[in-house]
Amino acid sequence: MTTETAQPPSVEEIYARTVLDIGIPPRPTILDILARELRSGEPDFGRIAQCVSEDVSLSAGLIKTANSPFFGFRIRARTVSHALTMLGINIAGKAIAGVALRNAFPASPALERFWDASARIAEYSGHLVGLLGVREGIRSDDAYTFGLFRDCGMPVLMRKFPAYRDTLLRANANPDKRFTTIEDEDFPTNHAIVGCLLAQSWSLPEEICLAIRHHHDFLLMQSGAISLPPASRRLVALAQLAEYIHQQHSGMNQTEEWAKLGTASLSTLELGQVQLDELVAQVATRSAQADID
Amino acid sequence: MDTAGIDPLTGFLDRHGCLRNAARLTEHAHRDQKPLSAIWVNLDRFRKINGSLGMGGGDAVIAKMGDRLRSRNEHRTHIARMGSDEFLLLAPAHGCEEAASLASELLQLIAQPMEVGAMSLYPTCSVGVASLEYAEEAESLLQRAEHAMHEAKRQGGGRVVQSGDEQLPGRLGIKLAREELEVEHKLHAALQIGGLYLHYQPIVGFNGRIEAIEALMRCELNGEMVPPVKFIPVAEKTGLVIRLGEWSLMQGAMQAKRLSDLGLPTKVAVNVSRAQLTAPKFSQALYAALLCSDVEPRLIELEITESLFMDVSELVQSNMRAAIAMGVSLSIDDFGTGYSCLATLKDIPAGKLKLDRAFVVPLPEDKRVYAVVKAISQLGRELGMTVVAEGVENEQQSCALQDAGVDAIQGYLHARPMSADAVTGWLDHQAALLKA
Secondary structure, eight states: OOSOOOOOOOHHHHHHSOTTSSOOOOOOHHHHHHHHHHHTSSOOHHHHHHHHHTSHHHHHHHHHHHTSGGGOOSSOOOSHHHHHHHHOHHHHHHHHHHHHHHHHSOOOHHHHHHHHHHHHHHHHHHHHHHHHOOBTTBOHHHHHHHHHHTTTHHHHHHHHOTTHHHHHHHHHHOSSSOHHHHHHHHSSSOHHHHHHHHHHHTTOOHHHHHHHHHTTOHHHHHHTOTTSOHHHHHHHHHHHHHHHHHHHHHOOSOOSHHHHHHHHHHHHHTOOHHHHHHHHHHHHHHHHHHHHO | OOOTTBOTTTOSBOHHHHHHHHHHHHHHHHHHTOOEEEEEEEETTHHHHHHHHHHHHHHHHHHHHHHHHHHTOTTOOEEEEEETTEEEEEEETOOHHHHHHHHHHHHHHHTSOEEETTEEEOOOEEEEEEEOOTTOOHHHHHHHHHHHHHHHHHTTSSSEEETTOSSSOHHHHHHHHHHHHHHHHHHHHHHHHTOEEEEEEEEEETTSOEEEEEEEEEEEETTEEEOHHHHHHHHHHHTHHHHHHHHHHHHHHHHHHHHHHTTOOOOEEEEEOHHHHTSTTHHHHHHHHHHHHTOOGGGEEEEEEGGGGGOOOHHHHHHHHHHHHHTOEEEEEEETSSSOOHHHHTTSOOSEEEEOGGGTTTTTTOHHHHHHHHHHHHHHHHTTOEEEEOOOOSHHHHHHHHHTTOOEEESTTTOOOBOHHHHHHHHHHHHHHHHO
16 A cells, blocks of 8 residues: 555646546447447447447447346357347447446556456345345346446546546545545545546436446435436445445455445345345355365 | 214214214304314325226225224224225324324324235225314315315325425315316326427528427317416426426427438527436436437427526536536526526536527517617627527517527527427428529
């Protein structure tokens, strides 16, 4: 852990700089094409497959997603068209958004770790839906997509503000304040709002955008207020539980979020302590099996 | 045994039985001049419980809830089951205060954890309380209790609301609340399925320059338009306005970025509500929208409704300062109608003043209105502001406004509000005309 923390610039100083010195990943064209095809009512799979195939990493990512264990297909996708047919256009759209998100940021070792953790939480969230059932219309692929996008504001802010990493360390270690409150103290915005608007600009469903917007809002989660709809509340709870299970398994990167959000998440998912312990074991088994597969 | 009027699951009176009983109790209360209160209890998130435990599980929850209500009925209330997850307690000899205190006890009683099968539930409920008024009929009493319960639910559930404490009490309130619930439902649905979108209306200077395009929110669901006058007030009441505001900021910023990328850099003016500007996270959302859309801040203008004049609090001022510091400009919308206060004008760092259409409609005939417009234009100029008139429909109005010193106009005379694609085409056409 670093001992030298740079003094964060004042908010006025930050405002004074233009916000244009960073390239925020624009919504990939493929998502526009997908949206258009979806609106048309009769999507042209051939055209979509052709567009996806033009991008090698997108193709590989889509096929890998279709073959990932939590979808549970017995057959394996070999081609983009095959993956599209297996997943269906709606789920394929979310899978493509997930792959495109990672591709949209330049690779760096620190980001690789971040994406790997996000991918693991996404995967666990998907497994959890498999174990707990579809409720509030939240299916495995919704939970998976939310897991991938939940913290997507972080890489944006990491690139924008070099001192952001130090703030993250402090936010992770703070047992009382909202995670985003710590960010707000140092920077003109926080990763939940940035993530929400980024997801909106990529046309992700509103319940996912709202869940991203409020995923650290433990008071809102506890209160049961209607400003966080049940579907969004469930997404937040699933990912929080997935993160907790991931941390239990890996024994690394402990945060204070479970202490703040755990009770509300369990209540949302209608789980008691006994069921929690069982789930931790079940997800471990399922995940280990998936890794072997 | 005659079981008509009895709910088989709980053994309480059912809705029909309750209505008969309520009429009788009301009559007695009026006759004996004793109080009577109705307490409407609705289990929160019951649909979710039914969805996760199945109908059988849902029934088990209701039966347990019934047992709880029965076991603690020291007050000898008349309990009825009014619907799948709704109970009504009629409490003779209970006035407002006694009924409110009983309702709070019920809230705590119901909030005890409940084991159903292998699940632990944490039930909460919304409670509405109404006490019989002079010459009131049973139906009205029950309706008021139910209305108060809906208000408790609207406020997030897990609470008691007394009839009369709602924002709009009484029967008018019941009617309006029903309409509002429908609009709220439509808004949520529109946001979910892409039924919300922005239309854009150009603001054109008398020098031919396009000052900005104003983003106007539209809501369409199943082919039916919900007019802004209906959905904006509902959004403001429910808190949805904050998210809608963020949504339109982001959409507007993305449109500004698209236009700029197409070589048609045009300022996009986005309406900002009072609720947004008084929210602590306003500047964070604005900054995030600029960051995510990658737009030059000078291409974004925030139209601030004039009702903010009522209270330019420190938070509002600091939010406005933050916007200016980011490079975004401000304009004052609907100036001159409601709460305009010239003394406050100096506290708002706006670069643009938009005259309400009420000043445009009487022109050019009304000389007194013309004089007011001329004076406001003069004032705006002295304060370094661009003065814009809204709702301009014909050449005569336009000439009068130009003569009065107004800088730019917005209205059907130039263009109606149009879709993002249409306004792009319109701007492209205007640019071509200028070049020619």
